[in-house]
Amino acid sequence: MAPSRSSRNSLQSVDLRALDYLTSPSANLLCPICHAPLITPVQTRCLHTFCSACISLSLERSLTCPVDRKPLNHDDVTPAPIMIANLVNDLMVLCPNREKGCTTSCARWLVESHVREDCEYATVKCAKEGCDGLVERREADRECVHEEVECAFCEGPVRKLDIELHYGECPKLSSDCRHCSKSFLNPELAAHKLICPDEVIDCAASHFGCSHSSRRSELDEHLTHCHFVALTPILQLHTERIETLELENKAIRQKLDLLVPPRPLPTPLSGTSNSNDSSSLGRDMTSEMQDYTYHLYSEYEQLRSDVERLNAQVRELDVKQDMVRFSEGLRYNEEMAGVRAAINGLRMQLHWLVANRREGVTAGAGAGAARSVAGSSAGGDGRRMSDSARQVVKL
Structure with a gap:
């Protein structure tokens, strides 16, 4: 019984970003971030179009538009007009x-169904049950x-799919070295290839520019007088420095792309690849880089002016705060001086009252004593002087 069509559906996934296009897409259909044809295009409030995944990742890093650096958030991103989506989906792709042999080309929106249902080179499950x-x-x-069969030479189990590969590694089979034509068992052949004296190899300094190649047995004579081999330590040092500089340039370029994402460069038309077009393209690239540099410099100047303005405002606020604190201090000092004056006035009044009372008590005591002396001499009153003094004190 033949397997159903649904069981023949491929589980192979299709990466739309890795597709090859029959013709170069228009620059208007390229995402400014990934520089590939738009996938699930969306539009921002400032009317720029991006891939949905690209703009989402960009907004996670910075809430600004990657093109004009204007403030932007997720709520300002909406699906692009359906016409743009139709244009990119209708692009012809391979x-x-x-690479396996399929020669089919179709619109991008059909490629997934082609791979899932029709492509003869797509991977599917084996038709055998189980x-x-x-x-x-x-x-x-x-x-x-995928069934296992027995090797006719070593009698070991091997899958039918791997039988040809196994014959090249089977320990019971021998093969000829393609350099010296000697026969060796497969396990020994791999070790022999590393030391075969008849193998033609390049000079050890070939990656530095030496073009000499000879048999392995004759290479030692060349190495004794090869200038590239003598300069290998210096050339290796320069190579390491160049790799370090390339890594630094790559990191700087990534930071620059985050600040000012590069715009797609103009693509030359077919049939116009002469020297004039090359020079004009070079001028366009130079002007593009100058525009990016000027834009970056203007952004830097604007940020610096903003920082200076903020510093001036902070200094002005500090002066205002100092003036406010000084005014409040003067007001508090005046209030404290008034409180001190009131306390001093109360203190003086209290002293006057106490002094006045003391004078009244002293004067009353003196008058009472005089009257009691006079009464005792005149009338012979039998009261003692201490009694009259007590009465004065009670009064």
């Missing part, structure tokens, strides 16, 4: 399995290649 192996769709109707 099948992602073209087998979980994967094969190409064009081989699905053949016998199962």
